[in-house]
Amino acid sequence: MSIRLMWCSVLVVGVALGGLSCTPTADAGQEAGLQEEEVRGDFCGGIAGIPCAEGFACVDDPRDDCDPDRGGADCGGICRRENPAACTGREPGQKYVSRDPTECTLIDFICREGYTPFFNECGCGCQRQKPSCDYNDPNRSYISRDPEVCATIRFLCAEGFQPFFNECGCGCEAVR
Template identity: 55%
Template sequence: MSIQRLMCCSLLIVSTCLAGVACSPTLEAQAQQAPQLQEGEPEGAFCGGIAAFQCAEGLVCVDDPNDGCDTNQGGADCGGICRKEKRRACTGREPGQRFISRDPNQCAVIRYFCEEGFEPFSNDCGCGCQKIKKACDYKDPTLTFVSKDPTQCLAITFLCPKGSVQFFNDCGCGCQQVDNACDYSDPTRSYISLDPGECTLINFLCAEGTPFFDRCGCGCQLSP
């Protein structure tokens, strides 16, 4: 091929690029050139598109419902608008909550009732019934709190001095002074449960001694 012909081809390619027919920047170049929105820019600013415009910190890019571009319908390089990032104020593991549905959209159309002592709740994690919280009396002189966090109470172990018993409720856990308190250090007693409520649900046999069940719990009593 002659030098003259090569020069003609080069001029043709340059002319085509200048006319905007080809030679578009690469995706990597577009990303590098995409301007970042500055902190404090308002919600609703343009984002995305072929230039991949970014939203300011704390905002996310969502589809613009007012344009005709839909990525689900074959649209490519659709633009969007910046919206505040929605953060859920729940975890779905809050104590005292019983979920009927974990789909907020379904929660909007279903009807349900809660048993006595519970009330309905609905949040970003779903809906259901939660235990009605009673006012806590942290000034009760008969109560010594080990923790005021019911969730933490499930993970800790503690003993109460003679003349008091353990308590666990929605306000926390600790030791409560009582008359004729339970003596959990009695060597003649082997406890299966310290919860009288739980004792009503379990069956057990004693290899030694005889079964007992009272306000202190249940287990096996050895002969003195």
């Protein structure tokens, strides 16, 4: 099947399903008195599954009529800064040297290989080094940069390419 024919098929199906898209709800956009500055944010989600930058979460956009809680499929969202969780001292991948931020300014510590220092409002210590992801690798095409999303989606790769899944996401890579 040629790529041109596949795109035409996608467009035809999209037009046919256009009537089944999101429908307005009575309370759409009236989320608990949200102010205009509270709803600003980069676009995310939608049919393309566009991710947010690190430290941000994709939430439903209260300005549109699409409501995922009322059957709206592929609703777009906006990126909002994630609220940091309360410090427990048991955060995954973190090992505290001190839980006193003031004391942390006086401590000189070195992390073992594979770990990097961290300093936050809860203290300081060593955390696992994040993987270095090369999203510009010409031999790879990412479908998602979120491993959790990768665990829930199915995709096929073109001939000469094979699927890959790692801590950076998933997609298709050239067969070597």
